[in-house]
Amino acid sequence: MNSSRLTITTVTRASFALVIASLLFACATPVTHQQFDFGSTSITTNNSASNKLKILLAEIQVPASLEGSAMLYRLQYENAQELRPYAQSRWSMPPAQLLKQRIKTHINQAGGAVLAASDGVKNLPLLKLELEEFSQHFSSPTQSQVQLRWRASLINNNQLIAQKVFQTQTRCESADAKGGAQAMPQATDLAIGELIAWLQTQVTSNTVSNPVRN
Structure with missing residues (x-):
């Protein structure tokens, strides 16, 4: 016993x-953390007119949720108002920096020029961007798409020339952080293409010398 x-x-x-x-x-x-960036910066643009585009680009404004490098997502089928971060996946730098790099690459590789206000160059239109949405949306546990939205304001001599909201979405190949990381650069490139076309129209239509709100 x-x-x-x-x-x-x-x-x-x-x-x-x-x-x-x-x-x-x-x-x-x-714990292994994954870091994602936008991949190669070799971009082919179809907008040949952008080789004459010269602008000043202000620091991109973001809400508090996008100040860090967290990769964010929403479960539309559960609670679309809750913005959640991936636990083990992050961007290599904050979204504003990723977007700024991408915009400069698009315009510079097309022969244009993007300068900062600190460069001391005057008499160029100033582009201000407010990033409002930069996340992955799950319509179901197995389907998702990235959502990108920003507000662009073109300013010259302290006067608003034009303002427009740009919004794109791209379907993710997989319903996870990797799928979101692959789709976000595609959505970004689409939005930047639309932004460049809009900027070119505003700059070449004499709106800089004759301010008109859009």
Whole structure:
């Protein structure tokens, strides 16, 4: 009888020790985080007119939720108003920096020029962007698309020349962070193409010298 109790006690202690060891190992094992950027910056543009586009680009304004490098998503089928971050996936830099790099690449590779106000160049129109949405939306557990939305304001001599909201969405190949990371650059390129066409129209239609609100 005593031998039976001893055996049960020994097994129980061994099981408890195994559980503790497993927990300690899990705590000691570092969590792997994935970082995503927009990939190659070699861009082919169909907008040949953008080679004459020269603008000043202000720092892109973002809401508090987009100040960091978190990758955000919404479960439309559960609670579309809740913006959630992926636990183990992040952007390589904040969205505003990713967008700024991409815009400069598009215009510069087409022969245009994008300068900052700090460069000291005057008499160029100033582009201000307010990023409003930069996230992945899940319509179901297996289907998602990225949503991108920003408000663009073109300013010259402290006067508003034109203003427009740009919004694009692109379907994700997979319903996860990797799918969102692959789709967001595509949505961004579409929005930038529309932005460049709009800017070119505003700049070349003499609206800089004759301000008209759009």
